[in-house]
Amino acid sequence: MNAYAASFAVSSKADDRTGVDTLQREKRLNRFFADVEKRALRIAEISVRDRDEALDLVQDAMIKLARNYSGRPPDEWAPLFYRILQNRIRDWQRRQMIRNRVMVFFRRGTDDDERDPIAAAPDLAGRTPDEQLQSREAMQSLEHALTGLPGRQREAFMLRTFEGLDVAGTAAAMGCSAGSVKTHYSRAIHSLRETLGEHWQ
Amino acid sequence: MKESNSTNATDDFADKARRLFDESVDGLDGKTRSELNRGRQAALAEIHSGNRRWMQWAPAGGVAVAAIVAVVVWSGSPQIDIPDSPEVASDMEILLTEDSLEMLEDLEFYSWIDFDGETTGPTEPTNNVG
Known part of the structure; x- marks a missing residue:
C-alpha cells in the first residue's frame, strides 16, 4: 500500500x-x-x-x-x-x-392580555369530568400564583419541582450559587402556600 | 418536631404541584406535540450543519490562501534592476543628440562595418613564428 x-x-x-x-x-x-x-x-x-x-x-x-x-x-x-x-x-x-x-x-x-393559554386537554388518566376540572382549576391557581412570584423564585421552584433538577443542576441552570437556589426555592414555597391557602393542599 | 412537620408540608405541597404539572404535560394536545417534534428535528439538523459549517468557509479560505501566496511570491521575486552604468548613460546621450537621426539612416553601413570587424579579426599582423 x-x-x-x-x-x-x-x-x-x-x-x-x-x-x-x-x-x-x-x-x-x-x-x-x-x-x-x-x-x-x-x-x-x-x-x-x-x-x-x-x-x-x-x-x-x-x-x-x-x-x-x-x-x-x-x-x-x-x-x-x-x-x-x-x-x-x-x-x-x-x-x-x-x-x-x-x-x-x-x-x-391589546385585547388578548387576559388570554388563558391553557388548552383544553383530553384526559388520559380516565378521571371523571369533575376530577379533571378540579385538577385543571388547581393547576390554573398554581400558575397564577407562580406568575405573582419574583422571577428568580419562580425559576427555582419550576426547575426544582417541575423539572426535578437537583440543587447543583438548578444552580447551573440559573447561573447562581447553590445557596441562592435554596433561598429562592424556600421563599417560593412559602409564598405559594400563603397565596394558595390551606384549601389548595 | 415542628421543623419535621414543616418539611413534610413542604414536600406535600411540592408533590401536589409536581403531580398537577405532570398532568398538564400529559394533557398537551396533538398539535402542540407535533410542533415540538418539528422543533426537535430542526434542532437535530443543526448537528449536521455544524459539522459542515467549516465547509462554507472553504471557498473564502482558498481565495485567502491564494492571495497570501501571490503576495509572498510577488514580494520575494527578484526585482528587475535598470542598470545605471556610465555606458547606458552615454548611449542615451548619443541617441538624444541631433546626429542620431543621421546615424540611423546609415545604420546599414554601420552594421556592415561592425560585422566585417568581427569576421576579419584584428588588423595588426600576428607573430606567426614558423
Missing part, C-alpha cells in the same frame, strides 16, 4: 468514526429533547403565558443546545438547556415589558 492509499484509508476511518459519533450524539440528543421538551414547553408557557411564544422559545433553546453544546457530556445537557431557556424567557419578558410601555404610551392596549 503506498503512502497515498494509506493516508486515504486513515482519513476514511476517521470520517467513519466522526459519522458514527455524530449519529450516536444525535440519537442521544433526540432522546434528551423528547424527554424534556414537553415539560420545558409548560415551564416556558407558565412564564410567558402564551403557548406559541413558548413553543418558539423552546425551539430556540433546543437549536442553541444542539448547535453549541451537543459535544458536551450528556449529563450537562439539562442544566445547559434550562439555562438557555431561562435566558430566552428573561429576554422575552424584557422585550414584552418595553412593548407594553410603548403600548401604554400610545394607549393601544
